[in-house]
Amino acid sequence: MNICFKKIKDSYSNKLPFVVYRKPKETTISSFFLKDDMLYTTSSFTEKGFVFAPFNAEEKAVLFPLEKSEYLEEELFLGGEKTLKDYFKTNETSKEDHIKLVEKAIDEINNNELQKVVISRKELVAITDFNLVEIYQKLLDSYANAFVYVWFHPKIGLWLGATPETLLEIENTNFKTMSLAGTQVFKDTEDVIWKAKELEEQQLVTSFIENQLKMISSHLEIDKTETVRAGNLLHLKTKVKGVLDTSSNLKTLIRALHPTPAVCGLPRELARSFILENEHYTRSFYTGFLGELNLGLSSSKTVKSNLFVNLRCMQVEDNIASIYIGGGITKDSKAKKEWKETVAKSKVMKLVL
Numbered sequence: 001m002n003i004c005f006k007k008i009k010d011s012y013s014n015k016l017p018f019v020v021y022r023k024p025k026e027t028t029i030s031s032f033f034l035k036d037d038m039l040y041t042t043s044s045f046t047e048k049g050f051v052f053a054p055f056n057a058e059e060k061a062v063l064f065p066l067e068k069s070e071y072l073e074e075e076l077f078l079g080g081e082k083t084l085k086d087y088f089k090t091n092e093t094s095k096e097d098h099i100k101l102v103e104k105a106i107d108e109i110n111n112n113e114l115q116k117v118v119i120s121r122k123e124l125v126a127i128t129d130f131n132l133v134e135i136y137q138k139l140l141d142s143y144a145n146a147f148v149y150v151w152f153h154p155k156i157g158l159w160l161g162a163t164p165e166t167l168l169e170i171e172n173t174n175f176k177t178m179s180l181a182g183t184q185v186f187k188d189t190e191d192v193i194w195k196a197k198e199l200e201e202q203q204l205v206t207s208f209i210e211n212q213l214k215m216i217s218s219h220l221e222i223d224k225t226e227t228v229r230a231g232n233l234l235h236l237k238t239k240v241k242g243v244l245d246t247s248s249n250l251k252t253l254i255r256a257l258h259p260t261p262a263v264c265g266l267p268r269e270l271a272r273s274f275i276l277e278n279e280h281y282t283r284s285f286y287t288g289f290l291g292e293l294n295l296g297l298s299s300s301k302t303v304k305s306n307l308f309v310n311l312r313c314m315q316v317e318d319n320i321a322s323i324y325i326g327g328g329i330t331k332d333s334k335a336k337k338e339w340k341e342t343v344a345k346s347k348v349m350k351l352v353l
Ligand SMILES: C=C(O[C@@H]1C=C(C(=O)O)C=C[C@H]1O)C(=O)O
Pocket: 118, 120, 165, 180, 181, 182, 183, 235, 262, 263, 311, 312, 324, 325, 326, 327, 328, 329, 345
């Protein structure tokens, strides 16, 4: 068994902060274990460590500083049987509320300047026989293409997730990001046809990213749009890369990208206000971002950050998991279909509980 799994148990029962994560398609698992429960934050993004940032960019991001942590990297070993149990229990009230809010968003788009807004909800699932390590192992086992993490701080809470979306990968000034939007359920093949609604919605995200990056970088390259699989779902993805201007820094780049219209909307400020005013709950870290901040070998001059958008995630409190799911709304959205999309997205988390 990996050392990190034993340490998750110990740290969690001793109420000490930690994060354990595996990057998409990798076989190593990394972790930060903290020795005390001080709450460190960052707003400059200049420190080395692991960052956990909320959706609302005005709130501070939590930092696990590298120098305050025991950092571990191990080859991942997963033994044992998969016993994935799929159980569904949709909550009718939240279904009605969600559909009403989606209808309100479509109305707002048709009558005002809003072009796209991501509407999300929270669903509660009771966990019987809570076993943190087991849940995390199942998540690792099920989503090889995702950034799969468990994050804990006694003053903030316990979060787990398997996200398909990179916010930013940057090595010195060379960066990569992606535009990810549009969803359909995976049915045996990735060779699928996308409707105009999804193609347009994803194009909005790509154009936003391109416009934001044009101002602070050069050598921008936008790849062809492809279909990618994330567990039981397919999405449209366009890879983007470029070189950050030397007059800009990591913070400028993060601020330019986060939150993208993949999780917020367009125009960004209008969508952000609509979300903060109308959603039936507070997103907190859902649709924020997390990952390695300014790591790299001290012997070389390379500095790397690897940040992911916090999607397909849940917060666990007293044997109840709050699952967070959402989808992009445009003028062509149908409220009931959007509801179904969130149900399909919640499957990712329910599968492992
Ligand atoms: C907001 C979420 O996902 C985002 C929204 C998508 C969509 O609208 O189709 C697809 C992928 C993500 O960019 C979520 O999973 O909660």
